[in-house]
Amino acid sequence: MKKFTTLLFLTALVPLLASCKQSPDYFSYVSELRSDLFTASDEAFSLTVACISREYPYNGDGIKAPLNDVIEVTLEGDAEEYSIYFLGEENMGGEMSFRNTRGDFYYSQGVKSFPEGSVSLRVEWEDKSREVVATSVKTENTITPEKALSYALEAEQATIGRMSADGAFAGEFYVRLLRRDKNYFYVGIVDRNGKMISLLLDSESGEVLARHE
Numbered sequence: 001m002k003k004f005t006t007l008l009f010l011t012a013l014v015p016l017l018a019s020c021k022q023s024p025d026y027f028s029y030v031s032e033l034r035s036d037l038f039t040a041s042d043e044a045f046s047l048t049v050a051c052i053s054r055e056y057p058y059n060g061d062g063i064k065a066p067l068n069d070v071i072e073v074t075l076e077g078d079a080e081e082y083s084i085y086f087l088g089e090e091n092m093g094g095e096m097s098f099r100n101t102r103g104d105f106y107y108s109q110g111v112k113s114f115p116e117g118s119v120s121l122r123v124e125w126e127d128k129s130r131e132v133v134a135t136s137v138k139t140e141n142t143i144t145p146e147k148a149l150s151y152a153l154e155a156e157q158a159t160i161g162r163m164s165a166d167g168a169f170a171g172e173f174y175v176r177l178l179r180r181d182k183n184y185f186y187v188g189i190v191d192r193n194g195k196m197i198s199l200l201l202d203s204e205s206g207e208v209l210a211r212h213e
Contacts (some may be wrong), residue, residue, distance in 0.1 A: 001076070009182070022165075022166060022167040023143050023167070024164055024167055024168055025172075026149060026153060026160075026169060026173070027146050027149055028064075028144075029064050029169050029171065029172050029173055030053075030064070030149065030172070030173045030174070030175050031054070031055040031058075031064040031065065031067070031172040031173065031174065031177070031190075032052065032053070032054045032055065032176065032188075033052065033053040033067075033145055033174075033176075034050055034051065034052050034176035034177050034178075035051050035052075035053070035114065035145055035177065036051040036115075036136055036137075036138060036177060036198060037051075037136065037137045037138075037177055037178075037179050038050075038051055038118065038134035038135060038136050038137070039051070039114070039134055039135065039137055039179065040121070040132040040133060042123075042130060042132060043071075043201070044077055044078075044079075044125075044128070044130065045075055045076060045079075045082070045123060045125075046075070046076050046079030047073060047074065047075075047076070047084070047121070047123070047132075047134065047212075048073070048074050048075075048134075048179070049071060049073050049115075049119055049121070049134050049161075050071070050074075051069075051071060051074055051075075051114040051115070051182035052066060052069070052070050052071070053067045053068070053069050053070075053095040054070065055067055055068075055172075060172075060190050060194055060196065061113075061172075061190075061192065062170065062171045062172050062190045062191045062192035062193065062194065063099045063192065064172045065174060066120055068110060069110065069111050069112070069113075069114065070108050070109065070110050070111065071108065071109055071111050071114070072106070072107070072108045073096070073106070073107040073108070073115070073121075074102075074104050074105065074106055075096060075104060075105040075107075075123070075142040076103075076104050076105070076107075077105070077125065077140075079082075079125040079126055080097075081095070081098075081117075081126075082095075082096045082105045082123060082124070082125045082127045082133060083095045083096060083123070083124040083125070084086055084096055084107050084121060084122070084123055084124075085121065085122045085124070086119065086121060087121060087122055087131065088118070088120065090209075092109060092154070093107070093121075093122075094107065094109075095107075114205040116136070117135070117136055118133050118134060118135045118136065119134050120132075120133050120134075121134060127204075134158050137179045138176070138177070138183070139174060139183075141204045141205060142177075142183055142203050143203060143204060143206055145175045145177070145185070146183035146186060147206060148175055148201055148203075149173060149175050149187060150206075151206030152187035152189070152199050152201065152208070153172075153178070155199065155208045156189060156197060157200070159189060159197060160189075162163060162187060163189075163191055164209070170189045170191065170192050171190055171192065172190050173187065173188065173189060173190070173207040174186065174187065174188035174190070175187055175188075176188075178200075179194055182203070183203035183204075184200055184201060184202065184203050184209070185200075185201040185202075185203050185206075186198065186199070186200055186201075187199045187201060195211070195213075196213075197211070197213050198211070198212040198213070199211055209213075
């Protein structure tokens, strides 16, 4: 009788263990992650430094590709040309490109690691040069990107359920820290047909503030 009871217990346990194994690691399906933003302003310009891990090639097809780490700098100012240099970093910096569509200046470079807390920069334009310290917009109350994704998953349980099977997820995620009047997180959920659900989250509570499909 004891052996029979043990067999029943093990039989009941097998589906439970299988279901645990079938839960995907959703964060491993993030194909674009903006994990931090650093900002600095001056009477002559304002700039933002973004830390981004992004798939290459970049393609919103619901399939994650290998990630590359890059730093992107955007700058707004009235001069015709700008150059940006990271102090204390060799061969990191150069001339910025003007983007007509956005009306700002842009620079990007691949990196092996991201700065933390703050980053020191030198901005050059015309015959002028200025050093600034850009500081992270994150606070002690800012949730992690992993937590932001978990709140999005909870809010979109039905959608995620339809896209998940046998321990795999048929899609990809974008998780981006944003800075407007305050901090936000953007989470994009992309299926294999390229259809996207976009969520805007409070960066401290994880509450979904807006949804677009």
